[in-house]
Amino acid sequence: MTITLQLSQKWEELANIKDELAARDWFPGTSGNLSIKVADDPLAFLVTASGKDKRKRTSDDFLLVGPDSKPLEPTMLKPSAETVLHQRIYEKTDAGCSLHVHTVDNNLISELYADRGEIVFSQQELIKAFNIWEEDGTLTVPIVENFADLTKLAAAVAERIHPDIHGVLIRNHGITAWGQTGFDAKKKLEAFEFLFSYQVKKELLLR
Numbered sequence: 001m002t003i004t005l006q007l008s009q010k011w012e013e014l015a016n017i018k019d020e021l022a023a024r025d026w027f028p029g030t031s032g033n034l035s036i037k038v039a040d041d042p043l044a045f046l047v048t049a050s051g052k053d054k055r056k057r058t059s060d061d062f063l064l065v066g067p068d069s070k071p072l073e074p075t076m077l078k079p080s081a082e083t084v085l086h087q088r089i090y091e092k093t094d095a096g097c098s099l100h101v102h103t104v105d106n107n108l109i110s111e112l113y114a115d116r117g118e119i120v121f122s123q124q125e126l127i128k129a130f131n132i133w134e135e136d137g138t139l140t141v142p143i144v145e146n147f148a149d150l151t152k153l154a155a156a157v158a159e160r161i162h163p164d165i166h167g168v169l170i171r172n173h174g175i176t177a178w179g180q181t182g183f184d185a186k187k188k189l190e191a192f193e194f195l196f197s198y199q200v201k202k203e204l205l206l207r
Contacts, residue, residue, distance in 0.1 A: 007046075007064070010036050013182045014046055014062060017099070018054055020186065026101040026193075027054040032174065033080035034062075036097045036182055043067040043090055049077040084150055085176060088158040095178035097185035102174040105196040110143050110169040112203060118142045119169070121195050129191035130166050140165065141192065146173040167192055 014036040026032060032054060035047040046062040047069075048054070054061075064072045069083040086098045113119040120140050121127055127139040142160035147153040157168045157176065166188050167177035175192055179185030 007038055010038050010046055011062060014097070015057055017097075017182050017186050018048070018061065019057060021099070021101060021189075022055045026103055028102060030054065031102040033082050033086070033100045034098070035083070035086040037090055037095070038064065043087070044072060045086065045090060047083050047086055048080050050080050051078075082150060082153075084154040085157055088154045089161070089176070089178050092158050092161045093178060094180060095185070096180050097182040098176060098178040099185050099189050100174055100176040101189065101193075103193060103196070105193060105200050106169060106175045107172050108200050109196045110171045110173070110175075112200075114143050114145075114171045116143070119199070121199075124195060124198070126191045126194050129187050139195075141167055141169055141175075143169045143171055146171045 014034055018034055021027065030051055030053060033048045035045045038044045038046060044064060044066055047065055049060055049063055052061055060077055063075055063077045063079055065079050065083060066072045067087070069079060069087045071079065082100060085100065089095055089098045109119060118140050120138050122136070122138045127137060130139055132139055142165060144156040144160060147156060153170065157170070160168050166179070167175055169175050175189070177185060177189040177192055179188050
């Protein structure tokens with residue numbers, strides 16, 4: 001497969017994911033960022049361009065960046081300010097796609113459980129999306145502080161990553177989830193958002 005064909009296919013795959021997530025209103029105010037890996041060695045990945053309305057599809061939605069999160073080709077576009085988060089995820093995992101969205105539910109959960117540094121889900125059907133099938137299985141989602149220094153933020157996220165972690169919440173900022181493919185990453189993101197929404201409603205009902 002030529003690099004040009006592979007790049008085109010990855011572009012279309014990421015654009016389709018962006019369209020689906022935009023239809024859910026998960027990109028308020030141009031927030032959020034997405035990426036998909038194109039090559040491993042050296043690392044190259046498509047990432048959302050900064051400041052774009054993600055409800056629309058254009059030829060300027062993504063750009064190709066390398067292992068330093070900088071564009072690999074001359075362009076007037078700027079990669080998302082949080083591109084380095086995606087870079088660190090690809091360095092630390094076997095992920096092929098990384099998705100970051102801001103929703104009311106994931107912000108509320110990150111604030112409610114921030115002091116614990118994580119939220120743990122159990123006895124929830126949707127944790128099967130993470131290949132957890134045991135009756136007493138648990139899913140842990142770490143929560144890190146929302147550092148303004150993005151290099152520091154990326155390091156904080158990377159520090160919480162290990163094989164059983166599939167996403168990290170940033171306090172009052174959003175969730176970054178990843179998977180081996182675009183489909184896998186989207187599946188996990190959808191499951192996270194269901195669990196966050198369920199937990200927010202449960203907290204309200206129990207108060």
